[in-house]
Amino acid sequence: MKIRMRASAAFFLNFLSLVFSITAFSSNYWCEGTRKVAKPFCIGQAKGDNCIRFNSPDANNSNAVQYIWETGDDKFVDRKFHAGIWYSCEEIINGEGEKCRSFISLTPASDRGVLWLSIVAELLYNILLLTGVVLMSVEMCYYSTVIDGLKINAFSAVVIVLAGLLGMVAHMMYTTVFQMTVNLGPEDWRPHTWDYGWSYCLAWASFACCMAAAVTTINKYTKTILEFKHKRKMLERSLKIKYKFPDHTAPEKACSVYVNSFHNTTEDCVHPVKDLHHLGTISSRWSLLLGGSQN
Incomplete structure (x- = not known):
């Protein structure tokens, strides 16, 4: 808003x-x-x-003296x-x-x-x-x-x-x-x-x-860039925590909350993260979208 x-x-x-x-x-x-x-x-x-x-009374007379x-x-x-x-x-x-x-x-x-x-x-x-x-x-x-x-x-x-x-x-x-x-x-x-x-x-x-x-x-x-980077970091942190304590639906939920704030859609987050390779792929993807580098 x-x-x-x-x-x-x-x-x-x-x-x-x-x-x-x-x-x-x-x-x-x-x-x-x-x-x-x-x-x-x-x-x-x-x-x-x-x-x-x-001031001449006869203005039309050329011989008259006019003042x-x-x-x-x-x-x-x-x-x-x-x-x-x-x-x-x-x-x-x-x-x-x-x-x-x-x-x-x-x-x-x-x-x-x-x-x-x-x-x-x-x-x-x-x-x-x-x-x-x-x-x-x-x-x-x-x-x-x-x-x-x-x-x-x-x-x-x-x-x-x-x-x-x-x-x-x-x-x-x-x-x-x-x-x-x-x-x-x-x-x-x-x-x-x-x-x-x-x-x-x-x-x-x-x-x-x-x-x-x-x-x-x-x-x-x-402000949009700063908010975008902040939410990306929050998403990565959430995904790393959920990877240590596996919950196959949690990464999808976290991604949905992040994407909904910008796109109002969850079509980019239909598959949960299953291993570290997938986690790195998702992090790299958001880094490329922002034009930044992976921290």
């Missing part, structure tokens, strides 16, 4: 990591902030604080923006909606290679997380023997650890590229203030869940 609970916990953490990663990768809210831009001139009857008004009273920061307005791996979008002044540009086109040419590496690493991160989910599903739903389950478990742990390393590198590379774009990017894009958004936090939450899933999977593998 405990093994099944650990397997379920690892599967849930890995699946949660995959959902977080896909959501963050497809969104454009890794970084959010504001840009300080000059106010446009008010057109027609437009009024408000987001455009510059004239603009806005000075300093009053001549500028803060325009909100948000950026992700794919696009950078900013709000439209005196209008509805947003204007988006490709973030790759905004990145300095010297840093575009790093950005592409970040994108490739993010894709591999998601693929490995999906592979881990599939392997854990197979382990939980179907495996013929305990040894097969342990092999799948070990492979899942390797895949998840590799995914976590790729995810960490991808997130750090994107952070570096964004900071370089803020300093060296186009003048008409550079933000006045900015901070990391919810997508960025979600990406690192995905990494945390991935590492937690890896630790849980490795813990499950280690």
Whole structure:
């Protein structure tokens, strides 16, 4: 039961990591902030604080002297923006909606290679997380023997650890590229203030869940191996005692108890141990299954 609970916990953490990663990768809210831009001139009857008004009573007369009273920061307005791996979008002044540009086109040419590496690493991160989910599903739903389950478990742990390393590198590379774009990017894009958004936090939450899933999977593998070796030693000790005090049904019963804890079957223990040669054969068999050596 405990093994099944650990397997379920690892599967849930890995699946949660995959959902977080896909959501963050497809969104454009890794970084959010504001840009300080000059106010446009008010057109027609437009009024408000987001455009510059004239004080002339005859705005349509080109010969009239027109005055603009806005000075300093009053001549500028803060325009909100948000950026992700794919696009950078900013709000439209005196209008509805947003204007988006490709973030790759905004990145300095010297840093575009790093950005592409970040994108490739993010894709591999998601693929490995999906592979881990599939392997854990197979382990939980179907495996013929305990040894097969342990092999799948070990492979899942390797895949998840590799995914976590790729995810960490991808997130750090994107952070570096964004900071370089803020300093060296186009003048008409550079933000006045900015901070990391919810997508960025979600990406690192995905990494945390991935590492937690890896630790849980490795813990499950280690505990299963230790329990397997402990029960093998207990079985060998029981068989040796019964051999000194013969009871032809006792070895079969001991083996049944041992095997039932993993397989729920006794088909491998239908013949009792009759002599020392048979005892050595059974001990060697369990040693081979564990990949260990006979103590």
